[in-house]
Amino acid sequence: MELLWNARNGAAAIARVPIDGPLPCRTVLVPRERVAHALRRELLRTGLGHVLAGTRFVTPLAAAAEVLQSADVVGAPGEEGLRPRRLLALFRQGLALAHFPPDLLRSRPGWDEAFAETILDLEGAGLRPEDLASSEDARLRDVAAIWLALGKSAGSSWTAQRVYREAALSLGHRPDLWPYPGSTLATVDGHETAVRASFLRAIPRVVLALAAARPVREHHLCRVEALYGREAAAALGAATAPRVQASERDLLASYLFEPPAVLADPGRPRSAGPDGTVDLEEHAGIDEEIEATADWVARQVLDGTPLEDIAVVFPALGPVAGLVAERLARLPWADGPLPVHVAGSLPLAGLAAGARALAVVRALRAHLGAPALAEVLPTLRTVAEEARHLSHGAATDLVWSLGTVSGNPARPEGALNWAPRLAERERDLAEQLSRAQAAEDDPDRPALARRARDLERLLADLRAVRPALEALAGVAALAVRAAPLGSLWPALRDFVGKWLLQPGEGPRVHTVLDERLRPLAEAAACGALTGEDALEAIEGVFQGTRIAAGRFGEPRVYVGTIGGAVGLAFGAVRVIGLAEGHLPSVPRPSALRQEEGARPEPRSADRDLWSRDPATRRGVGRPPPHRRSLRLLRPRSRPGARLPARLPRRPGAGGAPMARDRLGPAGRGRLPENALVR
Structure with a gap:
């Protein structure tokens, strides 16, 4: 079991994968192609370029598809995007259901999406329609009936979760179906579905590399234990983040999201004053924040930071990605628009x-x-x-x-x-x-x-x-x-x-x-x-x-979510949209479980206002949110505009000025590994 805090740890873990025979041969399973590129670059930066010889980088889904091909099982991934439309067709045809009225499913929009998400979650948990067909709950029997009809309609078009499940079953019966020789290093973070984790565990001679997380919450440890065993959960629970204090950014990376007992320790290192590696900004709205982001990117480029070392990240992928990419593309550039890579892609309807x-x-x-x-x-x-x-x-x-x-x-x-x-x-x-x-x-x-x-x-x-x-x-x-x-x-x-x-x-x-x-x-x-x-x-x-x-790895500014940047390394990072997101996202109420006429549960930062302020609960007197941005730079980068050591109070706010060192855990989640660059 390997524990990863940053890309350098990942490169070292690859170098430690055991090799049999005179020629090196190893396989590394990565969640996304851009993580593979980041690991290759880190191997070269740390003097381990020789490890690239004989090393194969593959995504788990591609590996599972290869296993099915070796087992002569016919199934192609990509059903997720087609499933709601199939459900719509099934509802129009009519199904014999015990609980859900067919007229309701046909006439009310949203049921196709609700059933598609529900069945996908059930697939990820390793369940089958047969597991629900004998239930005493009529709702579950209806879900099983719809699920069976959906499978017949889809044929050989499968979701990724079913591909993982069938590949895990095939490897369980015949480990020799694994198509790649040598040992395998699988990078995981504890958020995998049950079927994906079972597929990874079924791989012969696999070594798990678990991404460390802060804060370490009990439910996350329980999930890791259920997916990968007690040893993995114990290693994650006992891990301590690397402590570095060379700069304010290093302090932030070392103590962000740590529990209050660690932050209150009088012996822990404190900030000695602003050094230009961390800046906090506050903006009145999205337009102002995007303009400030464009100015910040322009300053980084003028300071000599390579485009591929600049990242703009935000809590959730949404319309803000297209707005940021469009504004950055208008910056003056020698060969046309400024090159931008949007991780997670852009909606076709937005072009x-x-x-x-x-x-x-x-x-x-x-x-x-x-x-x-x-x-x-x-x-x-x-x-x-x-x-x-x-x-x-x-x-x-x-x-x-x-x-x-x-x-x-x-x-x-x-x-x-x-x-x-x-x-x-x-x-x-x-x-x-x-x-x-x-x-x-x-x-x-x-x-x-x-x-x-x-x-x-x-x-x-x-x-x-x-x-x-x-x-x-x-x-x-x-x-x-x-x-x-x-x-x-x-x-x-x-x-x-x-x-x-x-x-x-x-x-x-x-x-x-x-x-x-x-x-x-x-x-x-x-x-x-x-x-x-x-x-x-x-x-x-x-x-x-x-x-x-755009394509990751080319000289392009990275634009994406905080979660999507985990495992990547950048020289300058700007976190925007902190007033709009919640890390991790609060789950949406299920359309299947929402009672008629029930008030939707408030999400994100509105939760505190909803619970404390009676006027807010009535929808009266809600103040406009202040949007915040956080900028992180490598210590050796030229600092941009500096803020004073103690930030002034916001107009109309009481209390003492906010000290730059007071960066306690304001919400759930963790920064990506790009905040841990050397």
Whole structure:
């Protein structure tokens, strides 16, 4: 059992993996590819570059898939993103359930997501549908029935948890199925699911490397013991963080999240004053904080810090990732935008091309209503001789000038009126334009003559966008006529590929979506979704699709979550969004367990206000949150703007000024290993 506090410990653990024979051969299981890159770099930095010879870095999921392939078991990962849509199709078909009313599952949104998350948790715990089928609780029997139907619909498409479970069973019966020779070092942190831990334990000649954690909580020790045994829990409970006091950052890394007894020890080292390695900032809102982040990154670059050594991290992956990446990309750079890597990728709908494609899907769901159609027309490719597209104003004028009643939920067939109206309106405009041009010199009809220019522009816009609009009306006709998903998606994919203007580089939207929607369209249950249900399934997959932004290891600024940065090393780290997140995140109330009309439990920092302030509980008088940022620099880095040794009081706040050394545990969790760089 190895205990890891930072990347240097991980490199040393790799070097200690036993080697048999004259040639080195070892396997290292890492949670993510970027951790493998960080370990390779740390081996080179610490003079252990020779260890890289014969060392293979693999993720556990890839290793489990190799085991199944060796056992001739057919199962491909990737079912997680498709499962809610499969459940939606099953609910539409109707299932014989004892507790959950089928009409409720079909009519109320969110049940597909709730059941998908519940079944995924059950899979991670190592349970099977058969384990619940004999339960006395009708709810559990319903979950088992839905789970069984879901498995039949998915076929060989598996979740990662099922891949781990089947691989663990295969190794348990035949250890020789392990495809990699030599010893194996598996890095774990105690947050793995039961099936993933059982797979790791089943690997022959495996050495576990457990990431240390602070504060050491009893429930975490119990979990580690349940997953990896009493020895691992005892080693974690007895571990002490390395104590370094060369700088303020070292002090912070040594004592952050330690228990109050350790922090109150009069003999522990204290800060000797600001040295530029740790700074605290307070901002009034997200805009100000993002601007300050961009200024801080610019200063680090000017100070000579390599891009790959700069990190901006926050509690949870959300819209703030895209906002930060977009703002950093606008910083001046020699070869274009400043290179940025977003760990965890960006939502497809947050990109310009993705937002346009999503607007098309939503316009179809709105039955090509006039307002939705006016939003889509400027994003469509025209057939005009000059390269141009319609402005939003021109699109709005054109849509309302067609003079047709568009579709709506009460009358979806109104979407079919656009195509015939286009031809009629083009003839009308051409005739009006001819009369107006003929009346240019007629003093008796000045109004008609003045309209010539407007009619000419309107007719040109109509002719330019008519082919694309007719193609969109054809897709809408399929939806109105209840075409199945297997027919609707190919038509929509071809329309997006041919007529939608997709700015930016990288893979095209229709290509990315086709990789995820083709299995659904080809499946018997999901492919039978029709009309509105099919469009809802397409939009659901769309919103769950994410696109990689940059590649870790290249010269790029790292943008990601605190948890995602565990195991990585950086020279300068900025932690933002501390007023918005909670480490770890407070679990959401289950939709299956939420009582009707119950007040949702407050989350994050609102919990204290909710419990203490009656006015806050009534939603009255809540002050705006103050956002805080923490900056960490290597001692040898040039310091940025320094704060005084004792920070001034916030206006309107009582009490003594806050000392820089008072960095007690303000919440649960721990900083990533990037706070422990040498």
